Amino acid sequence: MKYKLLGRSGLKVSELCLGTMGFGTENGWGADKDTSFGILDTFTNAGGNFIDTANIYKLGTSEKILGEYISNRDRDYFVLATKYSLHDNKTNPNASGNNRKNMLRSVEESLKRLKTDFIDVLYLHIWDDITPIDEVLRAMDDLIRQGKVNYAAISDTPAWVVAKGNTLAELMGWSQFITLQVEYSLLQRTPERELIPMAKHYGMTVTPWAPLAGGALTGKYLRGEHGRIKPESNRLNDNSVRITKAVVEIADELGISPGNVALQWTRQQNFSCIPIVGATKVSQLEDNLQVIDVELTAAHLQKLDEASAISLGFPGDFFREDAVKLNSFGGFYDRVEKR
Structure with missing residues (x-):
């Protein structure tokens, strides 16, 4: 496993992030503690150190399993990322949301479950x-100054909000968001409209969740393995089927799994990207880990794109059309690009 810098920080993280939303057996699915430990062993033995969880995952069980695992190992080796905002507590109106009160409460509870003194990366x-957004960033900055959090991050938030936040943080001398977590895959490319250009501008690393579109891009739905997915899901429509077939064709050509093709596509985009690979079985993670040795050709990327x-x-398509018009007038656009 190679290591990359996370955003504009000096924090070194593995080129894949392990997603632990499935650690725990609540809701009738997921990995029990022994299986979760096996997944963690496989990830760390491969050189992985970047682990993603959240206070809400399996009602806190995911954090508890991670806490038990890491408490018997070198804490400083791991880069633990967790999240706050969501909580199922109908008796406390401030037990959810982005407010400072909920953030501080959530962090204290996460620290206890994770059995650690600090969280490496805290996501909204x-x-x-x-x-x-200034309330969020000031509260995160206070936690960072207290040593309870090392870095600020944000997930599933409009681009304009993140941009306003990072600009304000720069002005005020607060810690900025260093990474952006959003759904991004061959079946979900809408972040390319605003979120990813914004992340590039601020030097943020994108950590896509569901880079395999819930398993759709592994080809399992083509094989009729629908599992828990709803029939009306956009991962089962004609468009997703067409895209998945292209993934499978390239996988067959290269002699690798379709999942590796889909993951590598995210890794070969023109921005800093570390996909989150979730697993409830060791075999799933073992397959995902093979992606670090995969390289797609320009022809493969073009086919998938x-x-x-x-x-x-608008204005993305307008800019694209404008570029074509400018090119038609003596290559003016090309000269501007080179400058």
């Missing part, structure tokens, strides 16, 4: 459209 889990192309909407 999902934007609540209520809390001012064409199969999964989306409209950028």
Whole structure:
């Protein structure tokens, strides 16, 4: 496993991030403690140190399993990322949301479950459209100054909110968001409209969740293995089937799994990207780990891009059309690009 810098920080993390949303057997699915420990052993033995969880995953069981595992090992080796915002507590109106009170409460509870004195990366889990972004960043900065958190991060939030937050943090001397977690895959490319360009501008690393689209890009739905997926899911429509078939064709050509093709596509984009690979079985992770030795050709990338192309909407498509017009006038656009 190679290591990469996370965003504009000096924090070194493995080129794959282990997702632990499935650690625990609540809700009738997931990995029990022994299986979770086996997955963690496999990841760390491969050189992985970047692990993603959240306070809400399996109602806290994911964090508890991680805490038990890491407490008997070198804590400083691991880069633990967790999240706050969501919590199932109907008796406390401030037990959810992005507000400072919930953040501080959630962090204290996560520290206990994780059996650690500090969290390496703290994500805002999902934007609540209520809390001012300056309240979020000031509270995160206070936690960082206290040594309870090392770095600030954000997930599932509009690009304009993140941009406002990082600009404000730069102005005020607060810690900025260093990484952005969003759903991103060959079946979900809409972050290319605003979120990914914004992340590139601020030097943020993108950590895609569901880079395999819940397993759709492994080809399992083509084989009729629908599992828990709903029939109306967009991972089962004609568009997703067409894209998945292109993935499978390339996988067959290279002699690798379709999942490796889909994961590598995210890793070969023109921005800093560390996909989150979830697993509830050791065999699933073992297959995902093979991606570090995969390299897609320009032809492969073009085939996948064409199969999964989306409209950028306005102004993205307008800029694209404008570039074509400028090129038609003596290559002016090319000269501007080179400068």
